[in-house]
Amino acid sequence: MSLHPRQLSEISRIGGRPSLDFVNTIHERHVQPLEDYLCGDQRYVEWAMTAGLLDRSEALRVGELKVFPANLMSEVRHLRHGLYEIFKARALGYAADTAAIDVLDRWVQRGWRASQVVNVGSQIQLVWRADAVDIWLPLKRIALDALEVVRSIPRERIKECASTSGCGWLFLDDTKNNSRRWCSMDTCGTPEKMRRYRGSSKAGS
Numbered sequence: 001m002s003l004h005p006r007q008l009s010e011i012s013r014i015g016g017r018p019s020l021d022f023v024n025t026i027h028e029r030h031v032q033p034l035e036d037y038l039c040g041d042q043r044y045v046e047w048a049m050t051a052g053l054l055d056r057s058e059a060l061r062v063g064e065l066k067v068f069p070a071n072l073m074s075e076v077r078h079l080r081h082g083l084y085e086i087f088k089a090r091a092l093g094y095a096a097d098t099a100a101i102d103v104l105d106r107w108v109q110r111g112w113r114a115s116q117v118v119n120v121g122s123q124i125q126l127v128w129r130a131d132a133v134d135i136w137l138p139l140k141r142i143a144l145d146a147l148e149v150v151r152s153i154p155r156e157r158i159k160e161c162a163s164t165s166g167c168g169w170l171f172l173d174d175t176k177n178n179s180r181r182w183c184s185m186d187t188c189g190t191p192e193k194m195r196r197y198r199g200s201s202k203a204g205s
């Protein structure tokens, strides 16, 4: 892992949903050593802000914490790993590992306990309780978003980047003919095509 983590502004969010972008905070999942964008407590809070999982006033309240919970980052990594397993299982059409389902269930329960159904004008909405704003709020939001993704989005739209370089990023394919294969053309699509072209040229020479 780099001693100097990249700037938050350099981190792409191409997943199409917050829960997918959360899983994608591991750079090149299948390559060692991994680069983990969420390399510490403060970094997690800053990333949550840039990802829209904490608004400014929520971040100010969370930022008042002098000491973060000792288990914060292990919980972050645990949920992130579980969601990768669940999204991958959903994309490929097999049953997700029970341990991964359990961790999602635990965070969904925490999310529901922290929210309430209210009238907003003539609309009925689910809102966060006033006392729900804490360091765990981004994970609760991520869990509820992930549940919606696996329940409401056709599984063939959930994809892992097809790059053979070890990318491992997940995204929602919103193309008309469901033809997207890469997290992005710049980082994976074009380099992969170049690799294949060189490979086929060597084979043909």
Ligand SMILES: [Zn+2]
Pocket: 161, 162, 163, 167, 168, 169, 182, 183, 184, 187, 188
């Ligand atoms: Zn990729």
